[in-house]
């Protein structure tokens with residue numbers, strides 16, 4: 001099915017899913033020192049919520065997982081504030097003009113960093129008639145193994161504060177990235193990129209110009225065959241009242257006319 005939106009067209013029958021599936025197997029990616037998710041049938045005495053066990057008419061699983069540590073998730077500034085802010089209140093629209101860029105983070109001492117210069121160059125390489133609302137960053141190298149990587153204590157690449165300020169000043173509302181965090185793993189809670197992107201100046205007393213409706217989506221996976229450029233993004237979350245929710249970002253190629 002083709003849909004015409006303003007000056008472009010998308011094919012709804014050709015979604016590009018850039019989420020990572022959540023499983024209870026060793027295939028599941030893990031960050032932040034936790035164990036893999038569990039998906040287990042409910043048990044009431046003899047009764048097991050698993051059809052193949054022969055006692056129940058339905059499969060009826062409990063799931064234990066962590067949105068930040070177990071895969072693709074979308075978070076709002078409530079991830080870093082003293083007061084509670086919910087992603088389900090922050091994200092009320094779900095389609096955005098998006099730009100996919102690819103960056104090889106630069107070595108800085110023992111770190112790999114996505115710099116302002118890299119982001120600026122990559123964004124400027126593509127111009128479109130529609131304003132970019134969502135920026136999707138694919139980092140290289142980009143092996144499939146990323147979908148099950150164990151990130152704890154590996155010091156993954158991160159976004160520099162200057163790059164995050166540049167992204168905010170470019171009026172990008174939604175930032176998506178294939179890393180477990182936009183910030184350095186061990187940063188003593190500085191969270192410079194998170195704060196810069198959300199414009200949070202004090203996590204104890206939120207400034208009035210903090211970006212309540214801006215979101216960060218982490219641990220996406222964008223296959224290599226998907227080219228850099230403009231897309232329509234459908235960013236969907238589950239309706240959790242929590243700082244973050246597992247999410248399902250979907251891209252559609254756009255044909256401008």
Ligand SMILES: N[C@@H](CC(=O)c1ccccc1NC=O)C(=O)O
Pocket residue numbers: 032068180181182183184185186187188189190191
């Ligand atoms: N870098 C932070 C920790 C951190 O960023 C974090 C910790 C647990 C779960 C998620 C985190 N950040 C996600 O973006 C620190 O060292 O305090």
